Amino acid sequence: MQLQNTAQSYSTVSKVLHWWMAVLVVVCWMLGVFTSGQVELTSRAVTLFVHITVGLALLDVLVLRVLWRAVSSPPPAERAIFGIWPCIGRLVHYLLYAMLLMVPVTGIVLQFSYGKGLPLYGLIEIPSPLVSDATLANIMIEVHKLSAHALIMLAATHALTALVHHYVFRDRTLVRMLPGSDDS
Ligand code: HEM
Ligand code: HEM
Numbered sequence: 001m002q003l004q005n006t007a008q009s010y011s012t013v014s015k016v017l018h019w020w021m022a023v024l025v026v027v028c029w030m031l032g033v034f035t036s037g038q039v040e041l042t043s044r045a046v047t048l049f050v051h052i053t054v055g056l057a058l059l060d061v062l063v064l065r066v067l068w069r070a071v072s073s074p075p076p077a078e079r080a081i082f083g084i085w086p087c088i089g090r091l092v093h094y095l096l097y098a099m100l101l102m103v104p105v106t107g108i109v110l111q112f113s114y115g116k117g118l119p120l121y122g123l124i125e126i127p128s129p130l131v132s133d134a135t136l137a138n139i140m141i142e143v144h145k146l147s148a149h150a151l152i153m154l155a156a157t158h159a160l161t162a163l164v165h166h167y168v169f170r171d172r173t174l175v176r177m178l179p180g181s182d183d184s
Contacts, residue, residue: 005072009176014072017065018177021100022155024058029152036145052111053121059104066097078171092158099151106147110140 002011010018031051038044074093077086111118115132117125130136165173175181 003072005075007075008172009075009181011072013068014065014074015177015179017061017068021058021061021065024054024061025100025151025155028054028058029148032145032148049119049122052107052119055104055107056120058100062097062100062104075176078165078169078173089161092154092161096151096154096158099147099154103144103147103151106140106144110137110144113137113140 002009003013005011005014028051031047031054035044035047035051038047077089108118112128112130113133113136115128115130117127119125162174162177165171166175172181
């Protein structure tokens with residue numbers, strides 16, 4: 001098992017964190033959309049609890065991912081791309097990180113703006129520092145919703161770009177993020 005990223009490939013740690021984060025983003029987004037369409041109060045409360053729990057798990061993985069990135073730098077862009085494209089690729093990664101932080105943070109502010117506490121994995125609840133504020137809640141739901149949809153669209157574009165690298169440019173951009181590419 002390779003712990004550190006090399007010039008050729010992402011390490012096992014980076015890959016596990018990347019794919020775990022990707023699954024959490026998609027599941028959390030689906031739960032958010034599902035929650036907003038629910039009318040029955042009890043099942044809505046359960047789905048919202050699961051949505052918040054998955055969102056908090058995403059925040060935890062994001063912190064680990066960013067710390068790990070600081071310790072172990074990602075490999076340089078593949079040689080198949082030239083000019084400003086590697087810079088755009090890096091920029092998209094930074095944008096993804098920013099959105100991955102923004103969406104859970106706006107979700108937490110939204111929960112507090114309802115005057116409700118934040119359940120931490122069903123263990124304890126952080127009380128809301130805000131009193132219930134319908135105006136703020138209406139603004140925050142729009143900000144949270146828009147940023148969540150923007151994150152999903154950016155992630156989909158990013159995934160599509162990885163597939164273009166693989167099938168059109170035929171370089172190792174996707175392969176080096178997949179399991180089993182450590183020693184290539
Ligand atoms: C700690 C993290 C999070 C918290 C506390 C949180 C909280 C909330 C709350 C309170 C709602 C409103 C439900 C309602 O009243 O209808 C909501 C909706 C939603 N959330 Fe989150 N969320 C978090 C993370 C995320 C993440 C990571 C995503 C996407 C990747 C996401 C996507 C959505 C979506 C799409 C909706 C539905 C908005 C709508 O159409 O009305 N949330 N979230
Ligand atoms: C919600 C889903 C996803 C999120 C949030 C996400 C996020 C990220 C981030 C932040 C990076 C930068 C890693 C770094 O260098 O620090 C990255 C790299 C990468 N991701 Fe994703 N990703 C997602 C889904 C996918 C999918 C579905 C694919 C493949 C089809 C994919 C393929 C890749 C590849 C190949 C890299 C390495 C790019 C390079 O070396 O330049 N990602 N991803």
